[in-house]
Amino acid sequence: MSDVVPAVNEAILSLRKGGKAVIVMIYRGDW
Amino acid sequence: MIAISVDDAERQAAMFRRWPTPNVQYVSDPGGDVYLQALGLFDPKERGGIALPAMLVLDPDGNEMFAYRGRDFADRIHDEDVVAALEALDVGPIDPPAGGPIDEVDIQQRGAFQPHLFAPYFRGNRSAAVAIGLRAEGDEARSLARQHRTMCDAMLEAWEAVRAR
Numbered sequence: 768m769s770d771v772v773p774a775v776n777e778a779i780l781s782l783r784k785g786g787k788a789v790i791v792m793i794y795r796g797d798w
Numbered sequence: 799m800i801a802i803s804v805d806d807a808e809r810q811a812a813m814f815r816r817w818p819t820p821n822v823q824y825v826s827d828p829g830g831d832v833y834l835q836a837l838g839l840f841d842p843k844e845r846g847g848i849a850l851p852a853m854l855v856l857d858p859d860g861n862e863m864f865a866y867r868g869r870d871f872a873d874r875i876h877d878e879d880v881v882a883a884l885e886a887l888d889v890g891p892i893d894p895p896a897g898g899p900i901d902e903v904d905i906q907q908r909g910a911f912q913p914h915l916f917a918p919y920f921r922g923n924r925s926a927a928v929a930i931g932l933r934a935e936g937d938e939a940r941s942l943a944r945q946h947r948t949m950c951d952a953m954l955e956a957w958e959a960v961r962a963r
Contacts (some may be wrong), residue, residue, distance in 0.1 A: 778800055778823070782858040787889045789800065790880075792822075793839050793852040795871050796803030796810075 804828050804840075804848050812910035815903050818895050844871050853880050855887065863887055872923070876952050898960050917957055924950035 778789040802825045803810065810824040827833045829847060830840035839850045851868035853875045864883035866875035899913035924947055931943030 778856075787858070788863065788884065788887050789856040790884075791852075791854040791856065792799065792801045793834065793837070793849045793854075794801055794803045795848050795851055796805035796813075 816910050920950045920953045
């Protein structure tokens with residue numbers, strides 16, 4: 768996953784500042 | 799929290815204006831080329847290609863601690879399931895954003911789901927699920943109809959909670 772999802776990777780790295788988890792919500796959009 | 803969809807950045811920005819969610823980072827992936835296809839969460843047949851609703855919980859090492867992958871555009875996780883998964887990770891709740899969804903926003907952008915349509919949308923879905931459940935033959939079909947009705951009930955309950963704040 769790390770090679771293809773840089774935004775998620777960035778969020779995971781931010782966990783080192785004290786977070787516990789990243790929630791990735793995929794929503795359908797295109798209403 | 800990261801929210802990914804096929805919507806372009808303008809449409810996502812319009813969505814954010816109507817649904818203020820300061821704790822969410824929106825990620826635009828039109829065509830699903832960058833994220834959604836790689837995650838196996840892209841349906842090229844639906845509306846020219848949109849995401850399959852999903853919820854992933856990743857730990858600080860990037861491990862997938864929880865995942866719900868929708869089978870189709872309307873298959874969404876139930877709140878209590880993801881809350882239970884987060885509690886198992888010792889992730890507590892955060893304060894919801896002040897205020898709430900805003901209908902009275904001057905937005906010409908198509909596609910920013912209007913808050914006043916939320917309840918009618920899920921009430922209609924619920925009625926359809928009930929009707930299909932009555933017509934369905936076989937345990938699986940009835941179960942799917944019941945699951946969809948339960949999802950709609952959860953959405954409507956959450957909506958009531960938002961409106962009551």
